[in-house]
Amino acid sequence: MTKTAVAPSNLGAIDAAHHLHPFSDMKKLNDAGTKIINRADGVHIWDSNGKQYLDAFAGLWCVNVGYGRQSIADAAYAQMQELPYYNTFFGTTTPPATLLAQKIAGHTRGKLNHVFFTNSGSEASDTWFRMARVYWKALGHETKTQVIARKNAYHGSTVAGASLGGMKWMHEQGNLPIPGIHHINQPYWYAEGGDLSPEEFGLKVAKELEDKILELGEENVAAFVAEPIQGAGGVIVPPSTYWPEIKRIAAKYKILLVADEVICGFGRLGTWFGHQYYDFEPDLAPIAKGLSSGYLPIGGVLVSERVAKVMIEELGDFYHGYTYSGHPVAAAAAIENLRIIEEEGLVERVRDDIGPYLAQALQSLADHDLVGEAVSVGLMGAVQIAADKATRRRFAKPDEVGTLVRNQCVDNGVILRATGDRMLFSPPLIISRSEVDQAVDTLRKGLDWLK
Ligand code: PLP
Secondary structure: OOOOOOOOOOOOOOOHHOOOOOOOHHHHHHHHHHOOOOEEEEOOEEEEOOOOEOOOOOOHHOOOOOOOOHHHHHHHHHHHOOOOOOOOOOOOHHHHHHHHHHHHHOOOOOOOOEEEEEEEEHHHHHHHHHHHHHHHHOOOOOOOEEEEEOOOOOOOOOHHHHOOOOHHHOOOOOOOOOOOEEOOOOOHHHHHHOOOHHHHHHHHHHHHHHHHHHHOHHHHHEEEEEEEEEEOOOOOOOOHHHHHHHHHHHHHHOOOEEOOOOOOOOOOOOOHHHHHOOOOOEEEEEOHHHOOOOOOOOOEEEEEEHHHHHHHHHHHOOOOOOOOOOOOOHHHHHHHHHHHHHHOHHHHHHHHHHHHHHHHHHHHHOOOOOOEEEEOOEEEEEEOOOOOOOOEEEOOOOHHHHHHHHHHHHOOEEEEEEEEEEEEEOOOOOOOOHHHHHHHHHHHHHHHOOO
């Protein structure tokens, strides 16, 4: 196989001259100089200065099987030689696209039996959004078009994805949200729970869904969307009362329940999908990230029998799709990725071994003066920085505090992410106990430094 070209020594200057990065202040980035990542293996990445980092964030929540899997590269290479591309429009498919759909459906306990492929989680958001409206229209409910989502959620960067997301600063760019999308609160007890217990607060926030349905009129509401655990919004682990109440309300009003599984899917919570952890059955579920562990771009929407039946028997054509929906090379890589997760028992490993270990390790931070709470489910965790633990008071500038601690961790060789003043963990599912210790100890050092 041919090797990729060696990067020129002035790559940083070339980058500054030509490359606009996502989610980046380009002026600051160009002034500081971009970090060039040029190699990875297992749970580690290396920059162009040869510095090694423990990637406790799995890229962007996605490299579930870890880096450097030769068999995924081989599967992609073999597929590229056999059939590099053909589409799944207009009456054709390719073996990898079809077999991948079967394999994914097999992990949904038969509940979400169909898959519509996309190239990303954002496209998956746009896809289910249209699907939900099309579903109700096909059933003759023309007015059921409104969608309820949550504040601070992240569902992607396309126009529908960013509108469904609840991040104000994203809405401010591009006049979003588009009409027909409404946001209710997320169950962020630490910051917003006041004097209520987490259980009372979970119930209160879930009830906002019912209030919003009644305000909009049941006959106008198509769907409610939420991540089983809100990810980019800060790993907001919901109180135990939250999902049962959401499940009850969605069933009572028969709206479509959409679980965004882009982060929670494929083992992160110690179950194949996040809704299985919280014991509810969504009607639609966008997926991406861990589907291929990021080796190639691929996403999709899992579709329940309820919706698939209407799409297949009532709708006729669904005028929606992407040139690369079910791309055979990406699908071949995803099949091999899922085979690895199955063969190595990574979901069970997260559930029974390394997930509980991370929970324990994070708990060891709970006595730190600056730690308000340390929570995790499986390998998705957050440490809340507090200015005053007793009163749950936060620092006046949460973003600055989080960024300072995060930068300390990166300087000390561990990649974590900060959302405001919450420090987030989402490592590859293969991370070892000693690597968990390293990540948590590095965070402790970062917090000590802030004191
Ligand atoms: N949904 C969730 C929950 C996500 O976290 C993300 C990305 O982080 C997306 C959707 C969008 O996925 P993508 O970046 O692949 O478009």
